[in-house]
Amino acid sequence: MTYARRAWIVLWKDALTERRAKATLNALLFFSLLLLFIFQFTLGGDRERLVAALPGLLWLSFVLTGLVGLGRAFLVERENDCWDGLLMTAGDKSAIYLGKVAGNMVLMLLVEVILLALFALFFNVDIGRALPALALVLPLGTVGFAAVGTLFAAMTAHVRAREVLFPVLLLPVQIPVLLGAVKATDAALAGEGLGAVAHWLQLLGAADVVYLVAGLLTFDALLEG
Amino acid sequence: MNRALGWLAVIGLAGGLIMAFGVAPREVTQGNVQRIMYLHVPTVLVAYLAFAVVLVASIAYLWRRDPAADRLAHASAEVGVLFTGLTIVAGAIWGKPTWGTWWTWDARLTSVAILFVMYLGYLLLRGMIEDRERAARYSAVLGIVAALDIPLVHFSVYWWRTLHQPPSLLKPGPATMSQGILAALLVNIVAFALLYVYFVAKRATVLRREEEVPA
Numbered sequence: 001m002t003y004a005r006r007a008w009i010v011l012w013k014d015a016l017t018e019r020r021a022k023a024t025l026n027a028l029l030f031f032s033l034l035l036l037f038i039f040q041f042t043l044g045g046d047r048e049r050l051v052a053a054l055p056g057l058l059w060l061s062f063v064l065t066g067l068v069g070l071g072r073a074f075l076v077e078r079e080n081d082c083w084d085g086l087l088m089t090a091g092d093k094s095a096i097y098l099g100k101v102a103g104n105m106v107l108m109l110l111v112e113v114i115l116l117a118l119f120a121l122f123f124n125v126d127i128g129r130a131l132p133a134l135a136l137v138l139p140l141g142t143v144g145f146a147a148v149g150t151l152f153a154a155m156t157a158h159v160r161a162r163e164v165l166f167p168v169l170l171l172p173v174q175i176p177v178l179l180g181a182v183k184a185t186d187a188a189l190a191g192e193g194l195g196a197v198a199h200w201l202q203l204l205g206a207a208d209v210v211y212l213v214a215g216l217l218t219f220d221a222l223l224e225g
Numbered sequence: 226m227n228r229a230l231g232w233l234a235v236i237g238l239a240g241g242l243i244m245a246f247g248v249a250p251r252e253v254t255q256g257n258v259q260r261i262m263y264l265h266v267p268t269v270l271v272a273y274l275a276f277a278v279v280l281v282a283s284i285a286y287l288w289r290r291d292p293a294a295d296r297l298a299h300a301s302a303e304v305g306v307l308f309t310g311l312t313i314v315a316g317a318i319w320g321k322p323t324w325g326t327w328w329t330w331d332a333r334l335t336s337v338a339i340l341f342v343m344y345l346g347y348l349l350l351r352g353m354i355e356d357r358e359r360a361a362r363y364s365a366v367l368g369i370v371a372a373l374d375i376p377l378v379h380f381s382v383y384w385w386r387t388l389h390q391p392p393s394l395l396k397p398g399p400a401t402m403s404q405g406i407l408a409a410l411l412v413n414i415v416a417f418a419l420l421y422v423y424f425v426a427k428r429a430t431v432l433r434r435e436e437e438v439p440a
Contacts, residue, residue: 148370155363159353169350172343173374176381199384207377214373218366221287
């Protein structure tokens with residue numbers, strides 16, 4: 001079996017489990033809808049203020065739903081000795097990591113697109129012009145987040161106080177990605193074009209590559225349990 | 226061995242104090258406050274050295290699975306966090322009289338603060354895992370990711386800050402160093418490096434003895 005095929009199988013297995021159990025996606029969407037409400041109530045009804053803070057609020061909600069969603073990525077493997085099954089698979093184990101990252105990316109991007117639509121609807125923002133730029137910025141930011149998030153989720157799956165430790169480890173490491181993503185989203189929403197934030201996009205791209213390579217190389221050491 | 230290192234560090238620190246308060250001239254614009262630099266700069270340099278050692282030791286551990294590499298990473302991370310904390314505190318004490326504030330979201334301050342929380346998380350992870358071998362593997366992975374993150378943090382925070390305000394106002398220290406100041410700084414850097422080596426060696430020894438004790 002080729003490397004890509006093994007990664008695909010992990011992704012497929014997770015997608016199938018999610019489709020049947022509907023354990024994560026529904027809850028995440030509901031959670032992000034609640035976040036939207038919370039922003040409205042805590043920041044007040046001043047639309048101008050909300051729109052000015054929109055790039056930050058968007059990524060804040062992506063990160064919070066990501067923390068809830070990604071933290072669960074490996075919990076399903078702890079049941080029915082699935083972890084041992086993963087350990088016994090033949091070949092390079094990093095294919096499992098790649099499959100998990102891809103799955104988490106799909107999950108996060110889905111939530112992000114729906115959140116974006118909800119933000120546009122509830123806060124009455126016209127995002128039509130910004131969509132092509134956002135179609136580049138959102139995946140760039142999400143790859144980095146999912147790459148480290150998946151790695152740390154595997155790390156904290158066996159640790160007590162996992163719910164606290166996962167965000168505490170992930171958030172500081174993700175500050176470069178967050179800064180870059182918010183700046184690029186800001187430019188995209190303002191309709192400035194991405195030329196002015198090219199250096200941020202490069203940083204995001206570099207971060208994505210660094211995190212993915214680090215994850216692929218070190219995942220083996222985490223899978224041992 | 227450890228004892229000799231300790232005495233070397235003590236001699237170095239004594240020399241550093243003499244240089245900082247006796248030999249180095251009083252800085253013209255800032256006055257005596259500037260002498261905090263002889264603590265502030267060496268501690269931050271040693272902190273970076275410590276995190277570089279964590280990276281190398283972490284890679285070595287994943288490669289060879291030698292517990293000694295893990296003890297080195299553990300000890301170095303602890304001392305690194307300590308020195309980062311010292312840097313922040315010394316910087317705040319220096320910042321209050323010169324900039325008029327304990328803390329500002331300047332690029333360099335922010336970078337060091339992020340490093341501090343990142344490696345604090347590293348120590349937290351270590352503390353949460355009872356199994357020694359697993360703690361070693363997990364923290365090795367985190368030690369590598371955290372170190373790779375340092376350049377990204379630096380670039381992003383630098384761009385983030387400099388787009389808002391020019392750094393000219395917040396440039397600490399004299400623009401050009403006099404010979405006396407430079408010499409005092411170098412002596413202190415060597416002294417704190419010796420102190421770092423002593424702390425790490427001592428801590429690694431304690432960690433080894435802890436492993437020898439049956440749980």
